[in-house]
Amino acid sequence: YTINGYPKNDVVQETLFDKVESFKSIGQDNRKVLVIRDSFSTYMYPYFNPEFSNVHYIHITEYYSGVLNDIDPDIVIIECAERYLDRFRTFSII
Numbered sequence: 001y002t003i004n005g006y007p008k009n010d011v012v013q014e015t016l017f018d019k020v021e022s023f024k025s026i027g028q029d030n031r032k033v034l035v036i037r038d039s040f041s042t043y044m045y046p047y048f049n050p051e052f053s054n055v056h057y058i059h060i061t062e063y064y065s066g067v068l069n070d071i072d073p074d075i076v077i078i079e080c081a082e083r084y085l086d087r088f089r090t091f092s093i094i
Contacts (some may be wrong), residue, residue, distance in 0.1 A: 011049040017070050019062040023049045031074035034067065036060050036093070041079045046056070060087060064094050 014022040024044075032054040033043055041057065048055050056071050060080060068076075082086065 017056075018069065019058055019064075020067065020071070021057040023055045023057075025053060025055075027051045027053045029053065032056070032071060033075045033077065034058070034071050034073035036063050036076065036078045036081050038084055040081050044079070057070050058090065060084075063091075065092070068093065 011023050011025045014024060021027060029048055029052045033048065033052045033056065035044070035048065035055065035057045037057055038060055045057075052075075056067075056073070058067055060078075076093070078093075
């Protein structure tokens with residue numbers, strides 16, 4: 001789905017940390033966001049990236065606990081399709 005009329009700020013992709021996709025924008029919300037994701041989150045990029053000034057994404061299979069220290073996010077979002085919920089049997093954010 002696409003939300004018409006959603007504000008679009010200029011977004012710049014950066015490479016800051018290994019295996020992490022990082023985006024900067026002039027978003028009104030200055031909090032740093034870390035999204036631990038699967039492939040479904042790709043469709044959230046056009047909405048998260050312009051809203052927040054710093055958004056960082058890492059695939060759940062590439063996640064390592066040092067990411068929390070490296071990025072020091074204000075918000076952590078874990079996005080996972082329901083068919084992959086079994087990953088949380090062994091997943092730990094720390």
